[in-house]
Ligand SMILES: Nc1ncnc2c1ncn2[C@@H]1O[C@H](COP(=O)(O)OP(=O)(O)OP(=O)(O)O)[C@@H](O)[C@H]1O
């Protein structure tokens with residue numbers, strides 16, 4: 076059995092269903108991310124695991140122990156769950172020094188004095204805060220506050236660490252650094268992580284598995300690679316990485332643009348499952364479109380804009396009233412704005 | 428900036444601000460200090476000590492401090508409790524309750540004192556009479572003419588200082604600060620003790636100090652409830668000295684010495700308050716709009732809700748109803764029955780009696796005039812303070828701080844010393860002296876509100892206007908003033924409404940035809956014209972409530988416009 080189990084968890088706030096029938100299991104030592112747009116219920120789910128929110132339906136188990144159950148009306152108090160948690164705004168206590176902040180969970184637990192001393196020192200070493208131990212948080216930078224919050228969350232050696240967009244208040248460089256630090260600590264102490272973010276790159280880099288959410292519902296649970304390569308639906312496809320969605324209709328068994336049927340074909344077949352509807356959407360990544368000289372591919376278009384992005388070159392091609400984004404390496408044949416061109420779609424993904 | 432002219436617009440404004448502050452504020456204070464410390468042209472400290480050790484001044488000093496201390500403690504307890512209830516528990520109708528708890532602020536404390544006098548004076552008070560009749564006893568339930576009577580009444584009307592500060596802090600406080608303590612294993616009691624209380628302490632202390640300051644300088648309540656039984660505070664003692672002296676120098680000097688004590692205590696309190704507020708360690712504002720976890724009161728929910736309602740009924744509704752009912756009585760002392768009631772008093776007070784008609788008229792034009800002048804003058808001074816780089820600004824800054832620590836009694840005394848002929852101008856016993864005093868008294872409000880507005884206007888906005896070819900004057904007119912207009916209007920109301928109900932200052936300055944509403948109510952009550960005092964107080968309450976509603980409307984509309992525009 077998995078370390079963390081959420082079974083049919085539902086949470087409503089008045090009319091809004093923030094989390095809708097969510098099922099999920101997380102293994103010991105796994106780093107698991109909740110990914111989704113703002114307001115999709117990530118924080119709410121995390122807070123239910125932490126014990127700050129009751130459940131409308133469902134139950135939660137951690138380490139084989141029931142901690143929340145709507146049916147039994149049983150909720151273990153947050154302070155009894157022995158998790159670590161890092162909040163988005165860090166929530167370090169401004170009236171305590173760095174040392175006191177980190178030592179707080181141990182003091183509450185009633186750990187012996189000398190042990191508090193040594194364990195806190197150890198935590199501070201782990202997070203590179205030894206020099207700042209006697210300072211107050213407001214004298215410190217965002218990254219340092221972040222590390223205090225992390226050290227504090229890890230002080231009692233929790234089995235599960237909950238992180239709610241812990242890096243979103245940091246600048247990009249620091250963010251990357253902290254990402255590695257979290258990973259290092261996890262390797263060292265082997266706790267499980269639930270990581271909430273709306274930044275897909277962060278989720279990809281950090282996690283063993285990702286859950287993509289929308290409007291309180293699970294869209295897909297998979298490894299970062301699979302979420303990118305085999306998105307379960309159009310929403311996931313669009314949310315992860317860059318994407319084109321091209322509306323097509325069938326004509327003579329081929330798929331053509333709805334707005335410019337005479338511009339050529341997007342695909343030489345139209346999937347029978349969408350034939351009944353008479354329309355479909357072709358999804359593709361900008362890098363997966365072939366950009367060819369005029370007359371060489373299936374679909375004729377015009378280069379609208381071209382921009383150098385360092386290693387890649389970014390094109391917008393218009394066909395009828397559809398804009399298609401394409402990215403090519405800088406060593407590939409170059410097209411200029413205004414030129415006519417042809418497009419081919421070797422790896423189309425079909426959605427309704 | 429115009430570098431060719433030696434005397435540009437900046438210098439002109441600077442000198443103008445300096446003049447206003449010196450004449451209106453600095454000179455009176457200086458004269459108070461001069462009068463108390465300089466006797467026959469010599470610095471004389473032993474004379475000061477002599478005044479302070481005279482039994483009656485010493486008693487007044489002691490009483491003032493004791494009273495302020497007790498009121499501060501009770502207000503802090505009451506204000507913090509209610510603030511916590513309406514922000515952090517699952518009390519019903521929290522939002523409404525939050526608004527209701529600020530209503531006692533609208534009620535002038537001296538009108539409250541008047542009402543409670545009628546309810547709880549030992550013989551004639553309605554509640555005491557009822558009590559004595561009910562139990563057939565001759566001992567009243569509670570004698571309001573007492574130290575504790577004054578403490579209770581002041582607490583009723585001053586606790587919103589603490590309530591507003593603390594509920595604001597509790598609301599703005601990032602709830603994850605408490606949640607991370609819970610996750611760390613701490614229970615509610617530990618969190619309250621180790622996290623919540625230390626974090627809101629600055630707000631509590633700041634509110635408490637405001638109460639302390641207000642109570643020290645407050646005239647109405649101790650005058651109505653204390654004088655009768657020989658309880659004097661500094662402001663009421665000064666009033667007595669001035670009124671009985673008929674210009675005797677010894678009395679004036681005694682009054683100035685006590686004023687010096689008031690100013691110094693006020694300065695200490697404000698300095699401490701400033702330090703507490705600025706202790707920037709406690710930046711606890713929530714980053715994202717997160718909702719605080721609320722404590723479930725469970726079984727205590729209904730009892731505590733009832734407690735709040737009863738508290739409001741007793742402190743707001745009961746006194747207000749009493750004022751209006753007594754105002755309707757044909758003569759004071761008649762039982763409160765419909766047959767004994769008439770609108771005659773209100774009619775008489777509003778349209779017939781010259782004394783009260785004058786008072787209403789005086790209060791209206793004095794507050795309007797003072798509010799307008801102070802709004803504009805405060806705007807100019809704030810502009811110099813916030814935006815300009817001129818030499819010697821620190822002096823202006825110091826003068827600008829001064830009005831904050833001047834209690835109303837002190838201002839009245841200073842104004843008397845300055846404007847009764849010493850410098851060739853004698854406006855004593857005219858409306859002008861009250862007008863000048865109001866400007867000095869409310870300059871602080873105007874400076875605060877205007878500076879806050881000006882600080883929002885970033886320098887680059889003016890620079891952008893200059894870069895577009897506008898002169899400094901045009902930039903001021905077309906960019907700065909439109910942007911700070913809301914701040915100026917706020918300043919206007921912040922002055923107009925309190926001035927309308929002012930008593931502490933005008934009671935020392937009024938002449939035969941220059942009573943204000945506050946003074947008229949107070950003197951009518953003193954003269955035993957209780958029903959007329961109540962009728963006039965009723966009129967005052969209606970004016971105040973009407974004004975408050977108008978402001979609310981104004982600011983709500985403004986807020987909507989702002990949101991719509993953004
Ligand atoms: N205490 C609450 N009361 C009412 N509605 C709430 C409450 N908490 C969350 N919601 C609503 O539930 C939904 C999900 O909120 P949640 O905070 O979980 O989103 P999120 O995925 O964390 O978004 P973000 O990325 O912006 O943090 C939102 O529509 C939100 O408005």
Ligand SMILES: [Mg+2]
Nearest residue numbers: 117118119239
């Ligand atoms: Mg969130």
